[in-house]
Amino acid sequence: MRKFVACLTVILLFSACAKPYPQRSPFEVSPVSVKQGEQRITDQVIVITDGSATMVQEANFPEARALTQTFIAAMPEAAVRSKGTETYQAALISFGGAERGGAPLADFNRELLADKAAYLRPLGSLTLLDRVLGEVQDELAGSSGRAAIVIFSDGLPTSEQKTIAAAQSLISNHNGEVCIHTVHTATDAAGGAFLSRLSSLTGCGSTRTGGSLAVASDMDGFQRQIFLGPAALPVVATPGPCESRIVLRGVQFEFDRSQLMSESGVVLDAAVDQLKQCPNVSLRVDGYTCSIGAEGYNDGLSERRADAVRSYLINAGVDSGRLETRAFGESNPVASNATEDGRVQNRRVELSPEQ
Incomplete structure (x- = not known):
């Protein structure tokens, strides 16, 4: 009992x-x-x-x-x-x-x-x-x-x-x-x-x-x-590739980080190949963030992201004189900052070749 x-x-x-x-x-x-x-x-x-x-x-x-x-x-x-x-x-x-x-x-x-x-x-x-x-x-x-x-x-x-x-x-x-x-x-x-x-x-x-x-x-x-x-960008055979304006997207970052992710190498290596084929083309390297955080902090973070991409390209053999970095902070989003998926897309660096 x-x-x-x-x-x-x-x-x-x-x-x-x-x-x-x-x-x-x-x-x-x-x-x-x-x-x-x-x-x-x-x-x-x-x-x-x-x-x-x-x-x-x-x-x-x-x-x-x-x-x-x-x-x-x-x-x-x-x-x-x-x-x-x-x-x-x-x-x-x-x-x-x-x-x-x-x-x-x-x-x-x-x-x-x-x-x-x-x-x-x-x-x-x-x-x-x-x-x-x-x-x-x-x-x-x-x-x-x-x-x-x-x-x-x-x-x-x-x-x-x-x-x-x-x-x-x-x-x-x-x-x-x-x-x-x-x-x-x-x-x-x-x-x-x-x-x-x-x-x-x-x-x-x-x-x-x-x-x-x-x-x-x-x-x-x-x-x-x-x-x-x-994904790796396919090589597109178009006439006069150096005369066309090309924007390469896909270099993205983890939240509050400026270190490159391993998969970013695919996009950056494609940029290196194009620059080698087009010696007269320079490259704009534009950094962005999502909307989380203070505006001033995000401006600095976007600059650090652009600098990280610039360093990668220079180490791959691109002349530093052909690279111009710009920082845009949280401006110009490509997706809504209201969702996590959208914020992931906005944490990025865009590469834009120009004559």
């Missing part, structure tokens, strides 16, 4: 600590489409859904699962145009303590991943995100190219220090670029701050809240940032 009373007491205490368990459903989306001038730049993506005790007690797991389902539905088709592999690989990991759910890394199979995501359940126990990242490192062993790690979590790992160390080990040991994208599925500031710190370990990462992915257009922008980048 005493054992029964003790067990009942534990159950009642847990019930008192846990919030009501709401039901959340994924919203309808379509797979992200590749636009003209784009290609897939990511070779592996691993989706991690936190099902540990903190997610259960604060009733955040249903949102994480619904966002996971929506994310999988919006992932690009396996055979979209890419710079390398014919398809990409994907994995799904749900965790809580030592328990795991999901699907191992394999060629992208939307139906399989969607089925696994639909049956994800809260696993409880400790938030051992460091161990999960160690398992991801093992999963990626032997692979190469860009790997995206997408984490849906409240940002409350059992050990922040161990989690950061595990992420750094993953980044340094992968044969290629690692991009960590985090989605905060809770409201506490501490969890959001940790996830932001985690994603900032990679120059190509990002952090968002679950609320910022509430509609299809938001999820589409998220997918574009993870999977897509500028």
Whole structure:
């Protein structure tokens, strides 16, 4: 009888600590489409859904699962145009303590991943995100190219220090670029701050809240940032190429950064080739930003972006006297700054050859 009373007491205490368990459903989306001038730049993506005790007690797991389902539905088709592999690989990991759910890394199979995501359940126990990242490192062993790690979590790992160390080990040991994208599925500031710190370990990462992915257009922008980048410009045989005004777009930047992304080399190398073929043509290098931030700061950031492109071209053999840099800050946007996708497009440098 005493054992029964003790067990009942534990159950009642847990019930008192846990919030009501709401039901959340994924919203309808379509797979992200590749636009003209784009290609897939990511070779592996691993989706991690936190099902540990903190997610259960604060009733955040249903949102994480619904966002996971929506994310999988919006992932690009396996055979979209890419710079390398014919398809990409994907994995799904749900965790809580030592328990795991999901699907191992394999060629992208939307139906399989969607089925696994639909049956994800809260696993409880400790938030051992460091161990999960160690398992991801093992999963990626032997692979190469860009790997995206997408984490849906409240940002409350059992050990922040161990989690950061595990992420750094993953980044340094992968044969290629690692991009960590985090989605905060809770409201506490501490969890959001940790996830932001985690994603900032990679120059190509990002952090968002679950609320910022509430509609299809938001999820589409998220997918574009993870999977897509500028495609190599085809060589067009037109008469008098040096006499035509050409604008090359596609040199884009991460938020608040002026370092070139790896895929920018495709566009800049094309510019170098054209300048070698047209020795009398000079090049304008115009830097821009999105609308986030003070105007004066954005003016300086756009100048640093233009200077980064200029340095790349000079190092590739272009005479510095043929290059003119200009900084426009947040003016002349090419897309709406009201959406994340639009802001990504506005963080750019445009190249414009002229006689």
